[in-house]
Amino acid sequence: MNLIKPxxxxxxxxxxxxxxxxxQTLHVPPSPPWGNTGSTRQPFYxxxxxxxxxxxxxxxxxxxxxxxxxxxxNTERLLKSAxxxxxxxxxxxxxxxxxxxxxxxxxxxxxxxxxxxxxxWQAFERIRKIPPIETRQENEIFCEILQxxxxxxxxxxxxxxxxxxxxxxxxVMSMEKLDGFMDATLRSRISRRVLTEHHLVLSDKRKSIFxxxxxxxxxxxxxxxxxxxxHEGTAPKITLNGTDTEFQYVSDHxxxxxxxxxxxxxxxxxxxxxxxxxxKVTTCSNEKDVLFRISDQGGGMCKKEFANIWSYGNFxxxxxxxxxxxxxxxxxxHELLRIRLGIGLPMSKVYAGYFGGSLELYTMEGYxxxxxxxxxxxxxxxENLDD
Ligand code: COI
Numbered sequence: 117m118n119l120i121k122p123x124x125x126x127x128x129x130x131x132x133x134x135x136x137x138x139x140q141t142l143h144v145p146p147s148p149p150w151g152n153t154g155s156t157r158q159p160f161y162x163x164x165x166x167x168x169x170x171x172x173x174x175x176x177x178x179x180x181x182x183x184x185x186x187x188x189x190n191t192e193r194l195l196k197s198a199x200x201x202x203x204x205x206x207x208x209x210x211x212x213x214x215x216x217x218x219x220x221x222x223x224x225x226x227x228x229x230x231x232x233x234x235x236x237w238q239a240f241e242r243i244r245k246i247p248p249i250e251t252r253q254e255n256e257i258f259c260e261i262l263q264x265x266x267x268x269x270x271x272x273x274x275x276x277x278x279x280x281x282x283x284x285x286x287x288v289m290s291m292e293k294l295d296g297f298m299d300a301t302l303r304s305r306i307s308r309r310v311l312t313e314h315h316l317v318l319s320d321k322r323k324s325i326f327x328x329x330x331x332x333x334x335x336x337x338x339x340x341x342x343x344x345x346x347h348e349g350t351a352p353k354i355t356l357n358g359t360d361t362e363f364q365y366v367s368d369h370x371x372x373x374x375x376x377x378x379x380x381x382x383x384x385x386x387x388x389x390x391x392x393x394x395x396k397v398t399t400c401s402n403e404k405d406v407l408f409r410i411s412d413q414g415g416g417m418c419k420k421e422f423a424n425i426w427s428y429g430n431f432x433x434x435x436x437x438x439x440x441x442x443x444x445x446x447x448x449x450h451e452l453l454r455i456r457l458g459i460g461l462p463m464s465k466v467y468a469g470y471f472g473g474s475l476e477l478y479t480m481e482g483y484x485x486x487x488x489x490x491x492x493x494x495x496x497x498x499e500n501l502d503d
Contacts, residue, residue: 169210169244174307175200179471179495182314183326183364189318191252198249198258201315205308206244208501209236212304215297215503220288228279232272239265259319262312272305277459280428291429295462298428300503302466307499310366310470327367331399331406332360334367338375339397342382352385352392352412354378361401363493369467370491373475376460377410377487384414384485393484405473406491413484422479426465430458464489472497 185197216224216233223229242261249258280294289297316322339354378397385392393413400407417425424430461477468475472492479485 166210169207172207174208176498176501198255209240223283226279228275328364329367338378342378349386352395354395356397358398358400361406363406373464376464381412385412406493408489410487416479416481426462428459
């Protein structure tokens, strides 16, 4: 069985390499209408295929289900997982493709948005055509395809952020609506990557993504990372209080959130005064949740700044082409998350909400900001797959 057909899309290329991936059936009209005009970019029968997948709802899982599955793995369960991922990913990708198609036509022609759209079509076409996986050898090939897909999609976040900022300038859609589109796109991306990585773990291709985390260790590690990334000025003192809790979670997600919040607190504390004031970090837990609070005295935010903290429009203030290129240099997802693109807060909120947690910020202009993170520790909340 030849399952492997390499990725051919060059991101931001306008040529429809989705089509190159399946030349036997497709043909692109010369100037394809795309968007909410009623017609779509792909020829009709391709959208019929898409409709078939969209008519199926994604099967949302809990953290506990995923963790338990990992504990008792054998060939039968491995193949069951492979076939679940094989059938589930195209459903989740199809729903996302449809959301892209609903964007106003002019936004869909933005090269960054279009590049990501094409990547999704390509992944959809490639994965949906994989026949049932019946042996470990077939699973090996499947894992190669999954790994290639994960790598090919590393460019998605910076490309989308750049595209969304350009789209805002077109004034066709409000930033609020664009933010909603980004939230849903990132949420569904996280879900696909978690499923995919989980299957790679089951197949012994990588170490587990669900680690036993200690809230103190998460904070200590992030404090260290933030201190290490600080090159200028006097670093604020960071004190750690509260009680430690152990919980099993996607450690990369918690670390991403805490790191982003700490680095924001750090930056505000340094820029506000000559002598940076202390940052207080507190953690505790109750029966259901692990809680983190990060309090800075960095002067807080004015109403206007605070109103925009969850917007991906902030990418234009902090992101730049150099960073986008850095990201295109195929950093792994972990390294990628450390780069400051100016969209760490909205992304952290999406990460926190994925398994039912939350992130909230309160600010006192003239004094400082408090960030509260709640991470569910029971693992019994379904993945949040809201569109
Ligand atoms: C993404 O990273 O955006 C994905 O959808 C990954 C998936 C195709 C494996």
